[in-house]
Structures are given as C-alpha cells and as structure tokens.
Amino acid sequence: MELKAEDTLKKAAAASSGALLTSLFVTPLDVAKVRIQSQIQMPPSKTLADLRVTHSSVGTSVATAIEQCRCRSRCACNRSITRPVEKLLSSRRGCNALPGMRMSCSRAVAPPQLQGTSHALRHIFQTEGVRGLFAGLSPAMVIAVPSTVLYYMSYDVLLHEGRQRFPEMEGLVPLMAGTTARIVAASITSPIELIRTRMQGEKPGASILNTFQQAVRRGGYASLLNGLGATLARDVPFSAIYWTSYENLQRKLNTEDLSRTQRAFACGALSGAIAATVTTPFDVVKTLQQVSMTAQGSQPSGMVVLRQVVASKGVGGAFTGLSARLARVAPSCAIMISCYELGKEKLGIE
Known part of the structure; x- marks a missing residue:
C-alpha cells in the first residue's frame, strides 16, 4: 500500500485532532484511575513511625535521618507530606522527636481512601482544584500526537497490506496489525x-523536567523504561481484542441507518470497554511499577507485583480502578x- 504524501498528512491531521480532543476529555479520569490504583499497599518503606532517632542521628547523621524518615503519610503535626523533617528534629516538638526516643506519628492523618471514580474526582477537585484534575496533561499532550499518529497510521497500512496478502486470514489480520502497531508506538x-x-500520582506542581530529573537521579536512565513490560502486557492484548472486536462490529453494524462516524463511535466504545476490562490487571501493575519506585531505583517484576496485589487484596485487587478505567477508555x-x-471522510481519504 503506497501512501501519497498528501494522504499521509491528511491522516496525520485526522489522528492528531482526535488525540488532542481525547487527551483533554480523559485526563481527569486518568488522574482518578491512577490515584485509586496507587492506593494499593506495596511492601512498606521507612516512615516516621519506624525510625528510632539517636544522638548521632540528630547530630552528624541528621541528613541521613531526614532522608530515611520523610513521612509518606499525611502528618497533621507536619501539615505537609512534602516538607522535610528538619523542623521536627530541631524543634524537639511536633512528632515527639527527642533523642533516644521513638519518633511517633500518632497524630498522623491518613489520606481518605478513594472509593470510586466520582469520589476520586470530587476529592481531587476539593483538595487540589482544577489543576489537580489535569495533572500530567502536558506530557499527555506530548505523548498523544506522535503516539496516536504512529499507531493509527501503522494500523491502517498493516491492515490493508494484511488483507491484500493474506485474504484467507481475514479474521486474524486486525489482531496482528493492531498488536504490531501498538508495540512500536508504546515502546517509543x-x-x-x-x-x-508519576505526575498524575502526585500532587500538582512538578514540571515535566523536574519529574524527569528525579526519575533519572533515583534510578538512572534505564528507569525511564520502568513499566514498559507491564504496558506492553496491557496494551498488546488490548489492541488485539480492541481491533478484532471493532472490525467484527463494523461488519455487523454496516447499515445505512448509521453514518460512518456514528458507527465508528458505537463500535469504538463497545470494543474499548471489552478490551479495558480484560486488561485492567496489567494496568494496575503498570501504575504501581511507575508510581512506587524505591529509593534505590530497583523494582520487582510485573508478576511479583501482581502476586503481591492478589495476596493483599484478593483477585478483586487486580481490578482496582476498573470503573475509572472504563469511564476513561470507552469514551x-x-x-x-x-x-x-470523520477526519478521513471530510478530507476525502479512506
């Protein structure tokens, strides 16, 4: 299949407009999903309640103590999860941080457990405002255009070529085209x-550059690929299920009662819902891998994370955030x- 330069640009424009509109619509839902999934408790790290401060830690080793005991829960005596504990150590007040005594965070206030999509959206809006709902929008926009253009145009080319070269494998062509296109786009x-x-899992304020630098500082450049395995484990079967369902539904709904755009909308929503449900466990793993990097930058494998989730929360834990994911993915x-x-139709291309 030879794509003329003009047709290529038209398809890119159609995909780009859809990607930008979709990013604006789904970012709040994506933020809610990430916050809900990141509530799952992974192996604990040291907090204020775990650390016994000695004279040496208040003296020469205070920097080490501070690094170890940043309170990851919301601490009423500190009033901020991001504020270092220098004040607690120096003032000998706050969390009872006296030499030789266990630092206790008895007044620590745990963040509310988000119970669903609507609760998460309300909580984020009330505590962080509109900015919190759109955390991560800038990198989402950066991802959206090149990823979507590459993905959809690759799928179109592979689908056409597959149908031309392997007509006897009509049913498998959408599956193979979708998975191949997704592997390329997701890896890049x-x-x-x-x-x-990372930006969606935290409170708003961090820039793309700061988040990037923090990731590299904690885990090296290789850490930028954290979660890729889980992403592929989620997106490759998602694409296989989505495109196979989509093409089958397109044939069944090929009626004059629906326009090309209406048929695409209905088939896309239903196919997306089916694929999202099946692949949610991999989405949970990906979120936990990307949000919860250890201080040393090391991470357990996807299967280890999945086993930990099931062990602590049961099978239902693997489907944490399903409602938020469906609310995001289907539309x-x-x-x-x-x-x-619609863009291809208006621009006169197939």
Whole structure:
C-alpha cells in the first residue's frame, strides 16, 4: 500500500485532532484511575513511625535521618507530606522527636481512601482544584500526537497490506496489525508515559523536567523504561481484542441507518470497554511499577507485583480502578476512532 504524501498528512491531521480532543476529555479520569490504583499497599518503606532517632542521628547523621524518615503519610503535626523533617528534629516538638526516643506519628492523618471514580474526582477537585484534575496533561499532550499518529497510521497500512496478502486470514489480520502497531508506538513513548503517570500520582506542581530529573537521579536512565513490560502486557492484548472486536462490529453494524462516524463511535466504545476490562490487571501493575519506585531505583517484576496485589487484596485487587478505567477508555476509544474516521471522510481519504 503506497501512501501519497498528501494522504499521509491528511491522516496525520485526522489522528492528531482526535488525540488532542481525547487527551483533554480523559485526563481527569486518568488522574482518578491512577490515584485509586496507587492506593494499593506495596511492601512498606521507612516512615516516621519506624525510625528510632539517636544522638548521632540528630547530630552528624541528621541528613541521613531526614532522608530515611520523610513521612509518606499525611502528618497533621507536619501539615505537609512534602516538607522535610528538619523542623521536627530541631524543634524537639511536633512528632515527639527527642533523642533516644521513638519518633511517633500518632497524630498522623491518613489520606481518605478513594472509593470510586466520582469520589476520586470530587476529592481531587476539593483538595487540589482544577489543576489537580489535569495533572500530567502536558506530557499527555506530548505523548498523544506522535503516539496516536504512529499507531493509527501503522494500523491502517498493516491492515490493508494484511488483507491484500493474506485474504484467507481475514479474521486474524486486525489482531496482528493492531498488536504490531501498538508495540512500536508504546515502546517509543514509554519514557513520556512514565513521566505522565508519576505526575498524575502526585500532587500538582512538578514540571515535566523536574519529574524527569528525579526519575533519572533515583534510578538512572534505564528507569525511564520502568513499566514498559507491564504496558506492553496491557496494551498488546488490548489492541488485539480492541481491533478484532471493532472490525467484527463494523461488519455487523454496516447499515445505512448509521453514518460512518456514528458507527465508528458505537463500535469504538463497545470494543474499548471489552478490551479495558480484560486488561485492567496489567494496568494496575503498570501504575504501581511507575508510581512506587524505591529509593534505590530497583523494582520487582510485573508478576511479583501482581502476586503481591492478589495476596493483599484478593483477585478483586487486580481490578482496582476498573470503573475509572472504563469511564476513561470507552469514551476515549469512541472519540478517537470517530474523529479519525470523520477526519478521513471530510478530507476525502479512506
């Protein structure tokens, strides 16, 4: 299949418009999903309640003590999870941080447990404002255009070529085209995806550059690929299920009662919902891998994370954030594919 330069630009424009519109619509839902999933408790790290301060730690080793005991829970006596504990150590007040005594965080206030998409959205808006709902939007925009253009145009080319060369494998062509296109797109945009997930998992304020520098400082450049395995484990089967379902539904709904755009919207929403449900456990693993890097930059494998989730929360824990994921994926798939098809139709290309 030879793509003329003009047709290539038109398809890129159609995909780009859909990607930008989708990013604006789904970012608050994506933030809610990440916050809900990141509540899952992984192996604990040292907090104020775990650290016994000695004379030496208040003296020459105070920097080490500070580094170890940044309170990761919201501490009423500190009033900020991001504030270092220098004041606690120097004032000998606050969290009862006296030499030789266990530092206790008895007044620590745990963040509220987010119970669902609507609760998460309300809580984020009330505590962080509109800015919190759109955390990670800038890297999402950076990801959206190149990733979507590459993904959709690759799928179009591979689907056409597959149908031409292997007509006897009609049913498998969408599956193979979708998975191949997704592997390429996900691998290229993985570092930006990690930055976006980190920004969505934290309170707003950090820039793309600061988040990038922190990731590299803690885990090296290789850490930018953290979660890629889980991303591929999620996105490759997602694409296989999505495109196979989409093409089958397109044939069944090929009626004059629906326009090309309406048919694409309906098929995209239903196919996206099916694929999202099946692949949610991999999405949970990806989120936990990207949000919860240790201070040494090391991370357990995807299967280890999944086993830990199931062990602590049961099988249902692997589907944490499913409602938020469905609320995000189904409409985003519908908007993206219908915008793409509408754009191609208006620009006079197939």
